[in-house]
Amino acid sequence: MMTLLPSPAAPLKIGTRGSPLALAQAHETRDRLAAAFDLPQDAFEIVVIKTTGDDRAMIAADRPLKEIGNKGLFTKEIEEQLLSGGIDIAVHSMKDMPTEQPEGLVLDCYLPREDERDAFISPGHAGLAALPEGTVVGTSSLRRRAQLLNRRPDLQVVEFRGNVQTRLKKLEDGVAAATFLAMAGLRRMDMTDIPMTAMSPDDMLPAIAQGAIGIERRSDDSRTGDMLAAIHDTDTATRLAAERTFLAALDGSCETPIAGLAELDGDRLRLRGEILAPDGSASHAGELSGPAADGPAMGRALAEELLARAGPDFFAWRG
Numbered sequence: 001m002m003t004l005l006p007s008p009a010a011p012l013k014i015g016t017r018g019s020p021l022a023l024a025q026a027h028e029t030r031d032r033l034a035a036a037f038d039l040p041q042d043a044f045e046i047v048v049i050k051t052t053g054d055d056r057a058m059i060a061a062d063r064p065l066k067e068i069g070n071k072g073l074f075t076k077e078i079e080e081q082l083l084s085g086g087i088d089i090a091v092h093s094m095k096d097m098p099t100e101q102p103e104g105l106v107l108d109c110y111l112p113r114e115d116e117r118d119a120f121i122s123p124g125h126a127g128l129a130a131l132p133e134g135t136v137v138g139t140s141s142l143r144r145r146a147q148l149l150n151r152r153p154d155l156q157v158v159e160f161r162g163n164v165q166t167r168l169k170k171l172e173d174g175v176a177a178a179t180f181l182a183m184a185g186l187r188r189m190d191m192t193d194i195p196m197t198a199m200s201p202d203d204m205l206p207a208i209a210q211g212a213i214g215i216e217r218r219s220d221d222s223r224t225g226d227m228l229a230a231i232h233d234t235d236t237a238t239r240l241a242a243e244r245t246f247l248a249a250l251d252g253s254c255e256t257p258i259a260g261l262a263e264l265d266g267d268r269l270r271l272r273g274e275i276l277a278p279d280g281s282a283s284h285a286g287e288l289s290g291p292a293a294d295g296p297a298m299g300r301a302l303a304e305e306l307l308a309r310a311g312p313d314f315f316a317w318r319g
């Protein structure tokens with residue numbers, strides 16, 4: 001058994017994107033594995049992989065990602081490295097991951113979920129309700145844009161891309177008066193000292209799987225599978241199973257205005273979901289509660305209920 005564990009001479013290679021948040025998530029994964037198996041940090045190697053989505057030169061900064069075709073934009077190169085053996089595991093934000101993985105890869109290890117809420121961030125205003133009419137809010141998220149315009153049609157939403165640091169700089173420069181970021185990212189980067197307030201999910205339901213880190217590996221790599229089992233969090237898995245089945249049943253991607261959150265109370269699960277028109281002109285929201293083991297069935301049922309209420313033309317804009 002001991003000989004199967006990684007060592008400084010034969011480290012476990014952890015693939016990640018190079019953004020500060022991605023690196024923080026890779027470091028958390030390494031530290032949890034090191035602690036679980038009492039290994040030194042240099043039994044792990046962090047391998048930074050540049051993805052098409054990171055290549056700014058290719059992408060005009062003011063174009064929404066959905067126009068560029070975001071499917072696999074931030075994961076393709078990382079998954080290629082996994083399949084070819086360049087890395088052994090890949091660390092991902094689950095909210096950016098499609099509901100199905102390529103042939104030969106599995107994504108079934110989740111770290112304990114961080115705060116799943118969105119943060120309202122503004123140097124000058126206390127909260128969403130305090131924003132004067134017509135205020136400019138920056139976001140690159142189709143979901144946040146739709147939710148904002150649904151609740152506050154008077155606001156002006158501008159495209160706000162880049163990593164967390166870039167977006168905060170734009171706020172400082174006055175490009176917008178407020179923005180939204182995931183609480184999880186701010187906490188993982190130790191950035192909770194910026195002017196922000198957490199949004200209640202009653203006011204802004206988060207993205208599917210927001211705040212959860214998933215670890216992907218080759219399906220035939222059972223040594224790595226055994227290692228990952230030691231740091232897997234089953235509550236997070238139960239919640240994501242419900243949320244991601246809801247997402248899959250809606251045929252959504254991370255660039256579709258869909259929100260959802262599953263919460264556990266003992267062995268009871270409460271699933272909330274929302275689908276919106278991209279311009280915020282319509283929203284359909286609902287919730288179901290039941291035994292935690294029924295999460296995926298509840299995800300499908302909630303998706304069907306919302307689709308039925310929305311009607312067949314609701315998703316027509318997807319083309």
Ligand SMILES: NCc1[nH]cc(CCC(=O)O)c1CC(=O)O
Pocket residue numbers: 093094095096180181182183184185209210211212213
């Ligand atoms: N799409 C970008 C992205 N993917 C994951 C996070 C934050 C961390 C998380 O939700 O786990 C972010 C940035 C943000 O929304 O603030």
